[in-house]
Amino acid sequence: MESAVRLPILIQGSKSTRPEEEKMPKWAMVIDLDKCTGCQACIVACKAENNVPHGSPEEQRRRRDIYWNKIIAVTRGRYPKVQTELIPMPCMQCDHPPCVTVCPARATYRREDGIVIQNYRRCIGCKYCMVACPYGARSFNFRKQDEMEYHRPDLPPDPGSREVWPFPVRTQGVVEKCTFCFHRIDRGIREGKRIGVEVLPACVEACPSCAMAFGDLDDPQSPVSIAFGSRTAFRLREELKTNPKVIYLPR
Amino acid sequence: MERTYVTIEGKSRGYYLLVTLLGLGSVSLLVSFIVSYLKGQQVWGVSNIIPWGQLIIFYIYFIGLSAGAIIISSLSYVLKWDFYKPITRLAVFMGILLMLGAMFFVFVDLGRPEKFWRLFGYYFLNNMTSMFVINSIFYVVYMTLMVFYLWLIFENKKKWAAIVGTLDVIWAISVHMGTGAIFGLIGNREIFFSPIKPFEFLAAALTSGTSLIILTTLGVFKFTGRHIRQDLILSLGNLLSWLIYVLLVLVFVDKLTHLYFPGREPALYLFAGNYWWLFWVFQIGMGILIPLFLLIYPQTGRTVKGVSFASLSVIIGVFGERAALVIPGTAYPQHFFPGFMEGIWGKPGIFPVTVWESLLCLGIVSYIALLFVLGLKFLEILPAQEDEAIVAVEGSNPLLKKMG
Numbered sequence: 001m002e003s004a005v006r007l008p009i010l011i012q013g014s015k016s017t018r019p020e021e022e023k024m025p026k027w028a029m030v031i032d033l034d035k036c037t038g039c040q041a042c043i044v045a046c047k048a049e050n051n052v053p054h055g056s057p058e059e060q061r062r063r064r065d066i067y068w069n070k071i072i073a074v075t076r077g078r079y080p081k082v083q084t085e086l087i088p089m090p091c092m093q094c095d096h097p098p099c100v101t102v103c104p105a106r107a108t109y110r111r112e113d114g115i116v117i118q119n120y121r122r123c124i125g126c127k128y129c130m131v132a133c134p135y136g137a138r139s140f141n142f143r144k145q146d147e148m149e150y151h152r153p154d155l156p157p158d159p160g161s162r163e164v165w166p167f168p169v170r171t172q173g174v175v176e177k178c179t180f181c182f183h184r185i186d187r188g189i190r191e192g193k194r195i196g197v198e199v200l201p202a203c204v205e206a207c208p209s210c211a212m213a214f215g216d217l218d219d220p221q222s223p224v225s226i227a228f229g230s231r232t233a234f235r236l237r238e239e240l241k242t243n244p245k246v247i248y249l250p251r
Numbered sequence: 252m253e254r255t256y257v258t259i260e261g262k263s264r265g266y267y268l269l270v271t272l273l274g275l276g277s278v279s280l281l282v283s284f285i286v287s288y289l290k291g292q293q294v295w296g297v298s299n300i301i302p303w304g305q306l307i308i309f310y311i312y313f314i315g316l317s318a319g320a321i322i323i324s325s326l327s328y329v330l331k332w333d334f335y336k337p338i339t340r341l342a343v344f345m346g347i348l349l350m351l352g353a354m355f356f357v358f359v360d361l362g363r364p365e366k367f368w369r370l371f372g373y374y375f376l377n378n379m380t381s382m383f384v385i386n387s388i389f390y391v392v393y394m395t396l397m398v399f400y401l402w403l404i405f406e407n408k409k410k411w412a413a414i415v416g417t418l419d420v421i422w423a424i425s426v427h428m429g430t431g432a433i434f435g436l437i438g439n440r441e442i443f444f445s446p447i448k449p450f451e452f453l454a455a456a457l458t459s460g461t462s463l464i465i466l467t468t469l470g471v472f473k474f475t476g477r478h479i480r481q482d483l484i485l486s487l488g489n490l491l492s493w494l495i496y497v498l499l500v501l502v503f504v505d506k507l508t509h510l511y512f513p514g515r516e517p518a519l520y521l522f523a524g525n526y527w528w529l530f531w532v533f534q535i536g537m538g539i540l541i542p543l544f545l546l547i548y549p550q551t552g553r554t555v556k557g558v559s560f561a562s563l564s565v566i567i568g569v570f571g572e573r574a575a576l577v578i579p580g581t582a583y584p585q586h587f588f589p590g591f592m593e594g595i596w597g598k599p600g601i602f603p604v605t606v607w608e609s610l611l612c613l614g615i616v617s618y619i620a621l622l623f624v625l626g627l628k629f630l631e632i633l634p635a636q637e638d639e640a641i642v643a644v645e646g647s648n649p650l651l652k653k654m655g
Contacts, residue, residue, distance in 0.1 A: 062603075063298040063595065072597075074590040087588055098439065104383035105369055124369060125362015127302035128383060134439035136585055136596070139299050140362065143291035172291045173362030236587050240439060 024112045025195070025216035027180055028245040029204065030227040031088055035211035038086030043069050045206030046090070049181065051170070053145055066139040068178040069203055085251065088212075090203060091116065091137040091178035092236065092244030099129035099138065108175075114245055115180045123174040130175060134237050135244075137177050144172045196222050217245065254336055255635045259475050261628035273621035280614020283607045284359055292362065295608040300600030301581045303360075305608045309615070310356035311430055312459070312573045315452065317349035318427035319460010321397065321419055323487075328404070328416040337483065337634045338468050343401045344632050345467060345623065346423075350394055352619040359611055382433045389426045396422055405631065427456045434576060441517035442580040445505050454498040458538075459569035461491045462562035469559055475633060481555055488558035491565065492546035499539050517583050524599055526579040533571020537564045578602050 046052065046069040055065025069090040076083045097116050099108050107122035108129055118138075130138045170176075181201035188199030196215025204212040215222030220229075228247055235244045259266075287294055297304040324342030326335040358367050370377065370387045377384040396419040403412040428449035434440075435448030445451075465487050472479040509518035521530055542561035551557025582600035584592065591597065626632060 059293075063300050063600065064293060066299075070596070072587060073593040074588045075593055076590045084593075085588070085590070089587060098437075100378075101380045102382070102437075104377050104381040104387070105366070106378045122366075122369075123363065124366040126357075126360070126383060127297075127362070128381070128433075130299065130302040131440065131443075131581060132437050134585060135587060136299075140292070140297075140302060142293040171363075175362070237439075 023218065024114075026114050026218045026245070027093070027185065027195075028114075028215070028217040028224050028228070028247060029090065029093075029180070029201070030213045030224050030233070030247045030249060032211045032213075032227065032249040033085060033087065034249060034251045035209045036086060036088065036207075037209050037211075038071065038073075039208060040071050040086075041206045041208055042088050042090075042203035042212065043067075043071055045202040046178070049202035050179075059142075064140075064142045066141065066176065068137075068139070068176070070136075087248070088203070089135060089137070089236070090201075090246060091180070092135050092242065092246045093178075093180055095243035095245065096241065098132040098134065098240075098242060102128045102132040104128065108177075111182070113185075115182050115185075116177075117179060117182065118175060118177050120171045120174045120176070123171075125173045125175065127175060134240050134242060138175050139177065140175050141170065141172050145170050196224060256340060256631040257633060257635050258629060258631055259627050259633060265474070266624070266628075269624055270621065273617045273624060276613055276617025277621055278614075279610045280618055283610040283614060287359070287607050287611065288364065294605060296603040296605045297608075298600060298602075300584075301578060301602045303577050303581060304602060305604070305612050306356045306360040308570070308573045308577050309612050310353050310360065311433075311452070311577070312570050313349045313353035313356060313619075314430045315427055315456035315569065315573075316460050316463050317346045317353060318423040318453070319456040319458070320349060320464055321346040321423040321460075322457060323461055323464050323490075325416050325420040328409070328412045329420060331413070334483065334486070337479070338464060340401070340404055340632045341468060341471070342464050343397060343404060344626055344630065345464070347394070347397045347401060348619050348622050348626070350390070350397065351622070352615055354390065355615045355618070356612075359615070382429060382436060386426070386429045386433065389422070389429050393419075393422050393426045424453060427453050434580065439585060440580050440583070441509065441514070442521055442583060443576070445508065447501055447505055451498070451501045451505055454494065454501050455538075455569050455572055458491060458494045458498050458565050461487055461494060462542075462565040462569075465491070465562040466559060466566065469555070471627065471633065475627075477633065477636065484555050484558055485553065488546055488552065488561065491558075491561065492543060492552070495539055495543050495546070495565070499543070502534070502539070520583045520599065521575070521579050524579060524583070525601070526575065526582065529571055529575035529578065533568050534575045536568065538568025538572050542568070 047054065050068055052066050052068050059065045069088060072087050072089055074085045074087060076085075093114060093116050095110075095114065097108075097110060100110055100116060103109075104126060105122045105124050107119045107124070108116060109119070110116050125140070127140055130140060181203075184199055184201060185195055188195050193199045196213070200214050204214045213223040213227040215224035217224055217228065219225060224247075227249065231249050233247045233249050235247055295304055320342045323335075324339050324346065326332050327339045358364055361367055370383065371391060374388055375384075377387075379385065396415060400412065400415045400419050403415055431449035431452030434443040435445050437443045465484060468479060469484065471477075506518060506521075509515065509521075521527075542564045545557050545561035545564070546552045548557075551560070579599075582602065584597050584599055586592065587596070
């Protein structure tokens with residue numbers, strides 16, 4: 001019976017206009033390391049989209065700068081026979097997130113569509129989730145953000161293009177993290193757009209080499225499912241069984 | 252014949268000087284708390300790599316001291332060894348204050364301290380899979396039990412004190428094991444992750460609690476011109492040496508497990524990384540080897556001076572043990588991807604000791620000490636001067652008797 005219900009969706013392709021009660025999507029991201037050039041456009045796009053502060057040199061030295069999405073460089077071998085891989089690491093949006101398990105205040109929780117969200121109003125700032133996160137995806141807000149970081153003189157004065165998120169809600173003393181740009185996804189669903197095709201997280205949208213794909217993993221026609229099925233794939237720290245929804249394709 | 256308890260007069264110059272000094276220390280708590288609340292935790296040494304710093308070290312340390320003090324206090328009421336009566340009230344009172352101090356440390360460590368009440372107000376409505384929530388329930392009941400226990404002792408209701416005391420001891424054990432589980436259950440931090448972490452915490456709590464009681468008893472009795480039975484201190488020293496053996500075995504088993512299998516880099520980092528001295532000098536040297544030597548060697552182990560030096564060493568060493576867990580445990584970089592991680596993500600974190608964080612710790616410690624000193628003045632905690640008849644009734648050291 002269920003296959004009969006799902007059949008129209010298969011024919012329609014990746015349409016997010018289907019009724020919400022029918023089936024929850026499972027948002028996932030595929031990062032093709034073979035295509036990734038390590039340009040870090042995703043990091044910059046993330047910082048711009050979510051107004052993540054740049055962090056002063058002092059903060060970077062003390063390792064207090066906030067990263068929602070980061071790039072790590074991993075090398076194998078020694079010069080001249082050396083291979084370097086640059087790996088973008090957003091929040092892995094685990095299916096079994098340790099941060100949600102340890103959060104005392106229920107401030108971080110997993111939405112039904114699988115996105116792990118941090119609620120700043122509930123967060124008490126105990127930093128237990130940062131200790132428990134196997135991917136270093138969480139950052140603590142060590143200070144009040146400067147006014148300058150809100151008002152962004154470098155951007156054109158077009159408030160209509162930006163929603164309320166996330167400008168006024170950044171709070172000192174709470175933990176924050178990547179949200180898979182859920183504000184874009186939610187707005188896209190409301191407007192009936194195709195998620196993964198028309199609507200993308202900022203990092204995926206900014207990738208110049210199209211190394212990242214985003215979409216519903218349960219939908220076989222979504223870009224993410226197609227990319228996932230194309231080659232061998234792996235997840236980071238699979239031995240911990242957190243079951244991340246950010247999937248990597250090896251070089 | 253019953254032992255009587257008295258308040259101290261508290262009118263001497265030394266007493267006022269001590270209260271003033273501790274009061275000044277408590278003011279530093281207020282100032283540094285306001286500064287860190289307004290400026291954010293950027294004024295501390297914590298970072299995104301080492302999220303827990305000095306305050307969490309002190310927090311688990313104080314919980315341990317409290318649990319240890321309560322368990323030691325049980326010797327007289329629960330096990331009915333009247334020999335230890337002179338220090339029971341002192342130990343329970345210290346247990347309450349140290350627990351209060353631990354709660355202060357958690358409170359100021361939070362990024363949003365004004366939401367502290369949620370941990371203790373919602374109970375099971377919080378996320379019950381979090382060890383913090385389970386512990387917060389433990390702590391509330393523990394605090395209540397301790398206050399009730401002390402009240403029963405003050406009222407001299409011996410039968411009830413024995414019952415509540417037993418409950419309190421069981422609860423103190425679970426409180427501190429729960430605190431150990433905060434770390435022991437974190438599977439992605441290899442230095443934390445261990446099923447015997449709660450037991451290790453318990454053993455460390457007992458050694459540090461016993462040592463603190465020895466030192467406080469000696470200090471308070473000397474300061475108030477009281478006579479303390481030497482064999483009481485010596486028997487506590489004897490107990491301490493056995494507790495240190497247990498701690499040594501547990502630490503050995505824990506580290507051996509981490510070291511035995513090829514995935515031993517985290518353990519090697521703990522032994523030889525940039526925080527090797529926390530482990531070797533403090534945890535192993537001052538926490539275990541030096542006090543063991545002082546207690547076993549007959550010329551020092553049979554004197555009050557030797558026992559008090561051993562206790563001092565344990566007090567510092569167990570603090571180092573807590574630091575050697577919290578700081579290197581998170582400083583060791585997590586390996587997200589096979590291969591050599593370049594740049595900052597592959598480097599171990601560094602924890603600088605900063606002024607405001609240290610002042611906060613100093614402030615809380617002096618505030619607790621101030622409450623203790625004031626408590627001696629207003630509560631009947633200390634025994635009246637020794638009386639030969641009472642000493643005869645209370646008998647000699649039961650521990651030594653049992654061991655033959």
